[in-house]
Amino acid sequence: MTDSSTGDAPGATPALAVSTVIFSLLPQGETGRTALHIPLVRRIREPYRGLWALPGGPLGADEDLSDAARRHLLDTTALSPSYLEQLYAFGSRSRSAAERVVSIVYWALVSRENAAAGPAAALVQGDPNVCWFDADDLPALAFDHRTIVDYALWRLRTKMEYSRIAGAFVGSTFTLSQLREVHEAVLGRDLDPANFRRMVEASDAVVPTGEYLTGTKHRPPRLYRYNSPIDLDPSPLGRS
Amino acid sequence: MTDSSTGDAPGATPALAVSTVIFSLLPQGETGRTALHIPLVRRIREPYRGLWALPGGPLGADEDLSDAARRHLLDTTALSPSYLEQLYAFGSRSRSAAERVVSIVYWALVSRENAAAGPAAALVQGDPNVCWFDADDLPALAFDHRTIVDYALWRLRTKMEYSRIAGAFVGSTFTLSQLREVHEAVLGRDLDPANFRRMVEASDAVVPTGEYLTGTKHRPPRLYRYNSPIDLDPSPLGRS
DNA sequence: TCAAAAGTGTTCGTAGTACACCCATGA
DNA sequence: TCATGGGTGTACTACGAACACTTTTGA
Incomplete structure (x- = not known):
């Protein structure tokens, strides 16, 4: 997934990946109130093996940045976003102890209609390595993904106040x-x-x-x- | 500078570059009123040879993104920025007919004090391939750099209204x-x-x-x- | 007739705008 | 003394927050 470890030559240009923070409104487990949820994928390789991470992966050689985000979103949730916006490019050397990776992160909104009617629930429930989490009650995340999610949350909440993105839900x-x-x-x-x-x-x-x-x-x-x-x-x- | 043409294997991961839109307040040529100015560098290679472009270049293998922006800023203007912020990652396939390049663009503010006192004016006047332009009267730019500058201008003017970035000038x-x-x-x-x-x-x-x-x-x-x-x-x- | 949410009206405090006016200095 | 910008006062407007109140349905 994101930040996968492939070979790196010393001094080579850093690898490029695209990840996406996907938001949807789902009923919360305990209270039943609808709350913000985020799908995460479990890492099956080192580093951070077993931890949860944002969906993402390398950028295709002939693929626009937003198309890559859309593709990973489709792979993870089988859904199309009603809204997609670039969030930030994270490229600090210290964000991964292994290979140097620059991640261009997008954030996406998925509508209730799609999330409920689509094959997303089945797909996600069938795969134990993909799971929706309450955005305010996340598990430990790999890499700097917790920082990224927090920033995306801040961005979503800020933008909600002055734009019409609520319509995407x-x-x-x-x-x-x-x-x-x-x-x-x-x-x-x-x-x-x-x-x-x-x-x-x-x-x-x-x-x-x-x-x-x-x-x-x-x-x-x-x-x-x-x-x-x-x-x-x-x-x-x-x-x- | 930015978007330089180096070899690319088919299907290889796109090259990564960092560019910066640098703003400073300088007296305008005709009226003498202080106005926003941007330093540009003339391209000495194809494509877009002879056109003006944003200062920038490849990301060092052991260099943070913002450090790369700071380095190019120092090379171009011999100045340190009083403000530096990431703007956007531009990665459309169509932005360059030649090699596929993803540019992570920063925008920077340089204070009057630095711009006037520093060796910038001399350095720039000594090099015919670096020149400050009125931000509202730009020449033709290489690649999609005109779009990038317009976006940076919009960002600067928007942010000026609610933040304290004016202090950077x-x-x-x-x-x-x-x-x-x-x-x-x-x-x-x-x-x-x-x-x-x-x-x-x-x-x-x-x-x-x-x-x-x-x-x-x-x-x-x-x-x-x-x-x-x-x-x-x-x-x-x-x-x- | 009652509960519950839809929808309307009114008041109040704050923040931005326009503009009149006084103050302190150099020439 | 006058011109010039520094600095204060004030009235008007727009907009969001708080909240009382009426309306329309199902049970």
Whole structure:
């Protein structure tokens, strides 16, 4: 997986790898509340054999960076991301005692719809070396992956406050309560429903579909959709 | 410099380079107003021979990423940065028609003090292949370096609004007018002196030294200093 | 009729903006 | 004394937080 040990000539250019921090909202084991989860893979080789690590691997010679991230994501979770963004390039000499590896790390969001409906659960449960963990209750990680995950978490929570990435977790239509629950699960605190509604409506990011969600045991809430698709690859190239 | 063409085996791991977008405030040629400037180096090899490019080069086998950026900065400008931050890793296959290169790009700020006092001006004027350009009036650049510079500019201007990086451009003590002029030069618009003063004082980032700047032909302004040094390397590792 | 969530209205404190005005110095 | 920037005061606006209140459904 990431940071695999292959031969290295002295003075050679450092090896290049791409890893991804994948986020999805899943019901927490004990409380049942939805919480942020991250899939990790168990290392089957030294160093750090037996420890959990981020999914990733070497960059293909004819592969764009984000494509490599997408490929590892598909291999690990059998899912396509609703959002994918570069996080940081980690290249300190001290991050691995073995071979020198520069890891370009991405972070990805996977929607509830995909995570629930797709073959991900089966695939993951069938493979004892892949497992989803509560982002706030992680096991010991290999290399500097704990630092990386913490940084990705900080980035996700920070960006949630000013961008529309929450939409990457919900389906094509959704109620404002569902959207608010996404924010609450990610930020880890409750939000005022009234103020959240006004904040979202004022942003003009969302429009009512005219439909209502039925089957609840209370007043049926309006369904909304985003008025423009979320930018799937917010790289600097698509900026100006 | 960056993206140099060395041999590549088919299917080999892509080459790794480190480049830096270096910013400094220098008086503009015509108007004399201080404006953002960037040093560029002229390519002496194909591809893009004769065009201007960002300073950079391959990553040393035993060198941290930021150290490589610092080294290229020193080679190009003979200066040490007052601020250095990773910008983005550019690795698209299409960015160079020749060899596949992944460039990890940093952006750096060089203070007025250093830029004026140091041997930079002489060094740069002595070498016809290194030149400072107005950031808003750049020549044609090699590779995707124009995209990279535009992104770095966007990042600098965005970060200027909520962080203390302006301090990287001024000396150890400074007047609030000097600090405001830094903001104005970077953002490209005038700011209200009264409101700027209150904004800075409210942030508690700055404390008066008790000294005054004399020699002006008006009321002598107070001198300030930052109450804590600017974080020189704001990498994710120093976050939590 | 009651519980529960949807949805609306109102108030308050803070932060940014515009701009009037006084202060201290050199010329 | 005047010009010039240093520095203070004040009113207006926008926006988020807190919270009371009405509405609409299922049970």
